Amino acid sequence: MQTSSLAGLRARLRLPLIAAPMFLVSGIELVSAACASGVIGAFPTVNCRTPDELDSWLHEIAGRLARSSDASGEATAPVCPNLIVHRSNTRLHDDLAVLLRHRPELVITSVGSPAQVVAPLHDAGALVFADVVSIRHAERAAAAGADGLVLLTAGAGGQTGWLNPFAFVRAVRSFFAGPIVLAGGISDGVALRAAEVLGCDLAYMGTRFIATRESTADERYKAMLVESSADDVLLTSAFTGLPTSMLRPSIVAAGLDPDALPVRGAIEIGSDIDIGAREARPKRWRDVWSAGHATSGVTDIPTVAALVARTADEYGRAREGS
Template identity: 80%
Template sequence: MPDTGPLARFRDRLRLPLIAAPMFLVSGVELVVAACRNGVIGAFPTVNCRDTEQLDLWLGEIDRRLQAHADASGHAAAPICPNLIVHRSNARLAQDLAVLLRHKPEIVITSVGSPAPVLAPLHDAGALVFADVASIRHAERAAAAGADGLVLLTAGAGGQTGWLNPFVFVRAVRGFFDGPIVLAGGISDGHALRAAEALGCDLAYMGTKFIATRESMADDRYKQMLVEATADDILLTTAFTGLQTNMLRPSIAAAGLDPDNLPARGAIDIGKDIDIGARENRPKRWRDVWSGGHSTSGVTGVLAVDELVARTATEYEAASARVRLI
């Protein structure tokens, strides 16, 4: 039967059912363009731009480069996917939304709150709206609000994360939601991607492995730390953000903190320091204390996005062939 679901409009432009996850201070123009021209949805947080003017410039540059790729190759690239923080703490929400409405992206992911306030204008602009959710209750609310798709943040996702087992979470959500589901957490290769599909997902996030690519904006030390680390080096803590966050133990130690003796919830306010005077050498979360997911065990080198996607595609095809033989 023909595909008539929400993803039908661009499914033939996807090499893999994969989103290069939107990552704070990591996802930029180079990473998004490289992902999209390789048939992977390229996502980025709008707050990675210093202001709305830069967001407008980024979107224009991405569009121009992907159109040039399409003209040269004869194949349209995968969609770009801005990630919009909808929490009231995002003072730029209205301005960033206005920029997105002008550029008309095919997909927008909302995070840290209900997608309800932005659904109508984004739908009017032709965008699918996917909502980040970390619990079954959040998923029910986002679905009731009219989200087109749900991104399930499960245990093992890098940065601010979920806590539910992905098998339980996906199957519970499939009980009441028949739209696109994106699995976030633990997708380290094409085998895991194929397993996510078998579980009932339409797409999956891959984040940590894209941090360790040449095109990411991450510090080279960060990339090398991921290569050297395993899942055992990931620490789930509320000390830095007040929310459950997966961080790299070696980066915590390098910042002069003891990973096994961190203060109480949200007590380390290093993310709000101003880099002036006596504070200029204090560590900052995300800049000096880095996040990572359980899939860091799959990071074995710093690759170009071309190579990472090619390897993942080979693994995905091998996993698909094995499933057909069972």
């Protein structure tokens, strides 16, 4: 475990919770509000258009949190950049260089082995958590030196895993003693407490944070989450080539039939329908939206602070009853 120990991070958290890093959703406002409210605020570095913008974001978030801490007299929760380590991310090394200058306390890696970034991030004092979708991936990430594992279970939004969370957590806990983060289906404090009882140290909450005022998600996206339930979430490989949880109503709105999508293959959205110029065609993530099974828990669009306060109340009552 690195200088920034999990215990040290937990001491600054109101809840054992991470506002999950979400493509085109997690921005400066959401991350800053999450950290100021006492939960870890995460964001994909590729949400920034360039490494220079990433540098600017980190400076801006740090400034906001410093002002928040001065005003409240309390330490804020950590900021957590999320690095896509897949070979398709041509910015990886440039983004990593930015992070090394800012020396974050925690970094999450996605879509591949963390092996190439663990050593430099450790040298900078960061904990490295790797998201994984299978037992084999978990074993490899642990062997590569990851300090913690984020288990993408059935029901998580975006590109996700397929394993039942009960089976996945218990199997990984049998060989991994480090921090485990449960991703998938966490929409309230009761579920968060259940993740702890299962053997997790932290949990992701993603879908619920999409429908907050600080989220950069399209307002139609937020409204669709309020109107939808878990029955409206479709697991498909058609859009990205990997199993991805998407909202059926958004697929319909894009002019596609959710029940007649290719089995696999990162389709070009709109290729089978007449919707005009290529530039006007709806795009995955921007127009065809992701959500997890926690969609059933989205009933309003509060501020991040209000959502965290509500979740803390639910979590506290669940702890008292356990």
